Amino acid sequence: MAIRKLFTSLFVLFSVTCFAQSKNTAKISGKIPKMAGDSILLGNANHFSVKIPVDYSGNFSKIIPIDSANYYSFNGTAIYLEPQMNLVINKIDSVYIFTGKGSKENNIFNQINESVKQYLPFQYSALFDKPLDTEPAVFMKQMDDYTAKASALLADNSLDKFFVRTQQTNIDYLVRYSVDVYSRKYGVDPQMERESRAVSRTVTRENIKEVTTKMIDLMTKMHVKRMDAQGRDLTQKRIWKDFDINNGELYQFSTTYRELVEKRLAQLISADRTRNPYSDGKNANEIRFDIINKEISNDYIKQRLLYVIMMSLMRPGDKLEATYTKYMAVVTDPYYKTQITRGYNNLKLTAPGTLSPQFVYKDAHDKPVDLSSLKGKYVYMDIWATWCGPCKAEIPSLKTVEQKYEHDNIKFVSVSIDEKKDMTKWKNFVKDNALGGIQVFADNDWHSAFITSYDIHSIPRFILLDPDGKIVSADAFRPSNPALQAQLDTLLKKN
Known part of the structure; x- marks a missing residue:
């Protein structure tokens, strides 16, 4: 038993020594209670990205491979790291507190950015209550x-x-x-x-x-x-x-x-x-x-x-x-x-005349909607989210188009890419705004297979399919564009 304890102690000492001697790592740890059970995204400009798990007490710890000094994004906040740092980051309310090796640089970095508020109070609306009349000099x-x-x-x-x-x-x-x-x-x-x-x-x-x-x-x-x-x-x-x-x-x-x-x-x-x-x-x-x-x-x-x-x-x-x-x-x-x-390859796969990728998403009543079940009709899809201003600006025009063609051979489908945590918000928005057509919720927001298949990086985005499920346009006219109704009139042979 004594030998086992001695071996364990030597192993721990060896591990700590190795970290202290490492020239290619830095350690960050700390506590952010508000992120308990979540994860922190750490990345830099060289395409480095890692998720750091946060336990249910808000604690986290991670050894980062690092070759040279650089700035990193720590959940959207810039921090400074260099090899062999052992930086402790705690967050109280909205304030980051740095301790440990590397804290001096990060605290100064914070002070440089924060002290500008003393000289530029009008940039912050709470302090900007009257017309600015400080003269240029x-x-x-x-x-x-x-x-x-x-x-x-x-x-x-x-x-x-x-x-x-x-x-x-x-x-x-x-x-x-x-x-x-x-x-x-x-x-x-x-x-x-x-x-x-x-x-x-x-x-x-x-x-x-x-x-x-x-x-x-x-x-x-x-x-x-x-x-x-x-x-x-x-x-x-x-x-x-x-x-x-x-x-x-x-x-x-x-x-x-x-x-x-x-x-x-x-x-x-x-x-x-x-x-x-x-x-x-x-x-x-x-x-x-x-x-x-x-x-x-x-x-x-x-x-x-x-x-x-x-x-x-x-x-x-x-x-x-x-x-x-x-x-x-x-x-x-x-x-x-x-x-x-x-x-580019995805877009070639979604060229006009090719079969559209499919999905089965739930509607606002949690019933599954299979896109393939709409074959036999034209399908006009709106890819949107409740947080997207330009998307919401199209809703009145979309309602007008839906009303005009409600008895024609076409279905209107709106696919929300809100995050899962906002599903209730989406359901309430659909109900409160009396949204028409078929309203469905994508299974993994931007990362949903259907969204990535169309290589969608910005919204709103509109997609038009023919009755065979083939793509007429993977980047269709917006509802507010008169060209959409002209196109639909031709396709649906309206006089």
Whole structure:
């Protein structure tokens, strides 16, 4: 027995020593009571992703393979990790508390991001109760004070050099972002702004003229003070002077920098449209693809942005082959190439004339609905979710179409991809809004086999099948588009 205890003690000591000596791992652990029984998603920009189980007391622990210092997404919050860290993360209410080896960098990272609130209170609606009238010169002084305070946090020589370098850049672009927010908020009545946003959410195809008129009136009243030319020049220079659109390190963890990159790309796209108003018949995403390919030299940023664009450009139709070929000619990341190729192959399988993938999903009364049982009729499908604003905006038009063709040889099926936890919410929405047609709930939200078979990455999405169960269009016209009724009139031979 004594020998067994000695062996066990030596084994534990050996395991701890091995971890301490490992150069290729970091350990994170802690307690998040609100996530008890759930899992934490940890990932980084290099396609690393792992789910960390959380026990029913809220505790978690995981050893992460890590070759070099980098920023990670910890359930949507950026954290900093480097080899041999032993970082303890606890969350009380909405505040993360870091202890252990690696806590110094992460606490400073938090302070740099949080301290901007002291200098930019109007970014947070609870503190923004009156029109902003701080003059540009005064605000720039606030930004200088913030820069000095945040930079002082990085003066500790024990901090990792990669961390210090990236955070110095982070501070610069946090200031640029703050100045951008300031320039947009200056002289704006917050109450009018909130009212304007509320009105914008009520727009439908039927009331668009009325809502637009109201929006113009509100926006006119919203600006109670205008910045003079000198102030505008001062702020724009602070935002855009020496702006680096190709900082891959910053892009990986800074949401504010990514927003500024998007704004800069929008400026470049607008300039291109001014120079080339017809753009050879290209749509907005095709123009964006070309601008990214031309202007972005950092490989990480380019690969990520082009991949996102391809999620929109990859659609069934005549351009599919050319779009895929164009993308594969410039992409180098194996992960993105694999994902796009998978989507491309799926789209070829859902080309017009091919048999549609099938499903058996439950309706709002928990009765199974088999798509194949609808053969013999045309089927118009709406892929949607209760959280999707554009989806809900189509509902009035969809009801109109359903009513027009209720006695014709066509069935209307709405497939919700809400998460399982929101099934009751979906059922209530169906009942409260008197949704017509056949309402069903997909079995695994975005990951449902039917959804992935059609390579659906954005909603709403509409699909039209013929009476043989073959695909007429895997990306059909929306209900609000008059072209849908024209198409259905032809198919159903209506006069």
